[in-house]
Amino acid sequence: MKALVYEGVGQRAWKEKERPGIEQPTDAVVRVTHTTICGTDLHILKGDVPAVTPGRTLGHEGIGMIEEVGGGVSGLAVGDHVLISCITSCGHCDFCKQGMYAHCRDGGWILGHKIDGTQAEYVRIPHAANSLYRLPPGLAPAAALMLSDILPTGHEIGALNGEVRLGDTVAIVGAGPIGLAALLTSRFYSPARIIMVDPDENRLSA
Structure with missing residues (x-):
């Protein structure tokens, strides 16, 4: 399969890698149909995330179709169209039980970080059911x-x-994808005003 691979600081390559398979009964393998680039991927390429070592497939966002499921996966089947969470969570550890999935003792942000990620034709997802x-x-x-x-x-x-509340004035610095997501979701809480701040000429002209 083709994958976007981190090759060291400032280096990446679109190359052939072995297609992932089921390693644990709780795994699934997803054929990626759509993925995207996160600012975190750019930090990785700059060398800001030393845990990412050369040879790692990048990416932690995506959607796709399930191609294989392990024997311990419930509620999902081959052919399902699925969203891949950027956070992998077992659903059973103390952190997961508190809803703190990013701190999962056997997961968290691991895709494109500690295991191969989503910027590839196929990706293995641990703890697939969750x-x-x-x-x-x-x-x-x-x-x-x-x-x-x-x-x-x-x-x-x-x-x-x-802590956006009814009637608040909200200031959001940066009108990139995350800033716009903060804008959209802040509206759920009915603030009185939302002010976007950004010096980027391209964003200001949009």
């Missing part, structure tokens, strides 16, 4: 892809951690 979500028919792929990381990150880091 890390893949079946998509409803008719949902536009580009819209579904935003649910993999960008929209929930803007919601959590922006609206929830920012």
Whole structure:
């Protein structure tokens, strides 16, 4: 299969790699149909994430079709159209039971970081039953892809951690994808005003 591979600081390659298979009964293998690039991937390429070693397939966002499921996976089947969560979670550890999936003791942000990621034709997803979500028919792929990381990150880091409340004035610095996700999800809480701040000429002209 083809994959986008980190080759060292400032280096990447679109190359052939062996297709992943089931390693644990809780795994699934997904044929990736849509993926995207995160700012985190750019940090990796700059050498800011030393845990990512040369040879790692990049990417932690995507949607696709399940090609294989391990014997321990329930609720999912071959052929299901699924959203790949950027966070892998076992669903059973103490952190997962508190809803702190990013701190999962056998997961967290591992795709494109500690194991091969989604910028490839196929990806292995550990703890598939708690890390893949079946998509409803008719949902536009580009819209579904935003649910993999960008929209929930803007919601959590922006609206929830920012404690947006009814009648608030909200200032969001940076009108990139995460900033726009924070804008959209802040509106759930009915602030009185939302102010976007960005010096980028391309964004200001849009």
